[in-house]
Amino acid sequence: EPEVTQTPSHQVTQMGQEVILRCVPISNHLYFYWYRQILGQKVEFLVSFYNNEISEKSEIFDDQFSVERPDGSNFTLKIRSTKLEDSAMYFCASSWGPADTQYFGPGTRLTVL
Amino acid sequence: AQKVTQAQTEISVVEKEDVTLDCVYETRDTTYYLFWYKQPPSGELVFLIRRNSFDEQNEISGRYSWNFQKSTSSFNFTITASQVVDSAVYFCALSPEGGGSEKLVFGKGTKLTVNP
Numbered sequence A: 001e002p003e004v005t006q007t008p009s010h011q012v013t014q015m016g017q018e019v020i021l022r023c024v025p026i027s028n029h030l031y032f033y034w035y036r037q038i039l040g041q042k043v044e045f046l047v048s049f050y051n052n053e054i055s056e057k058s059e060i061f062d063d064q065f066s067v068e069r070p071d072g073s074n075f076t077l078k079i080r081s082t083k084l085e086d087s088a089m090y091f092c093a094s095s096w097g098p099a100d101t102q103y104f105g106p107g108t109r110l111t112v113l
Numbered sequence B: 001a002q003k004v005t006q007a008q009t010e011i012s013v014v015e016k017e018d019v020t021l022d023c024v025y026e027t028r029d030t031t032y033y034l035f036w037y038k039q040p041p042s043g044e045l046v047f048l049i050r051r052n053s054f055d056e057q058n059e060i061s062g063r064y065s066w067n068f069q070k071s072t073s074s075f076n077f078t079i080t081a082s083q084v085v086d087s088a089v090y091f092c093a094l095s096p097e098g099g100g101s102e103k104l105v106f107g108k109g110t111k112l113t114v115n116p
Helices: none
Strands: A005-006 A008-015 A019-024 A031-037 A043-052 A052-058 A065-068 A077-080 A088-095 A106-111 B001-007 B010-014 B017-023 B024-026 B030-041 B048-051 B060-061 B066-071 B074-079 B088-096 B111-116
Touching: A005 A077, A005 A088, A008 A019, A008 A077, A019 A031, A019 A088, A019 A106, A043 A077, A077 A088, A106 B024, B001 B088, B010 B017, B030 B074, B048 B060, B048 B066, B048 B074, B074 B088
Parallel strands: A008 A106, B010 B111
Antiparallel strands: A005 A019, A019 A077, A031 A043, A031 A088, A043 A052, A065 A077, A088 A106, B001 B024, B017 B074, B030 B048, B030 B088, B060 B066, B066 B074, B088 B111
């Protein structure tokens, strides 16, 4: 069964460093998403991406964040200068259409020291 | 604005008990989708069900059943004869249909512990 994959599973970084989180969505899906979950809290939407551009972003997704689909399979989330409060689990998701079921990857746990 | 409320923060039951997880939502959209996801201790988010706002039929899948009542804006989830493997955090989520927004709005989750 096709699934969304994410690497790395855990990333530890120093405050102020740049990190890139990687995702491989399900191959025939057209919509891609990033969400985050601060420990013990709810899952929050960051950004959606379709047709090689951002279709929607939340207030959390400020200038420190960017997304890219560098090739036909990968979808990345970059945080330019990490802050302590960026520590969270980051989930990638994909769906075939805009209102279809979003399937989530296993997540990347980001720890900012 | 859209909002999902899961009033039960934590529930603890003994194996084989039935348990219902409540979900109440708010939206001004006339068409929307409702979802339930399971997050086991390993951390991943597992899709359980997607329901269109026009389809108010209850659904049963094995030990799982869902009760959608548009009149009360609720989409409750029942696990029959619970098992230890059902222990997880369960999230209810809402998504508009079209309108340019594809995001899922999640509730805060209900942590279910099933004790042997």
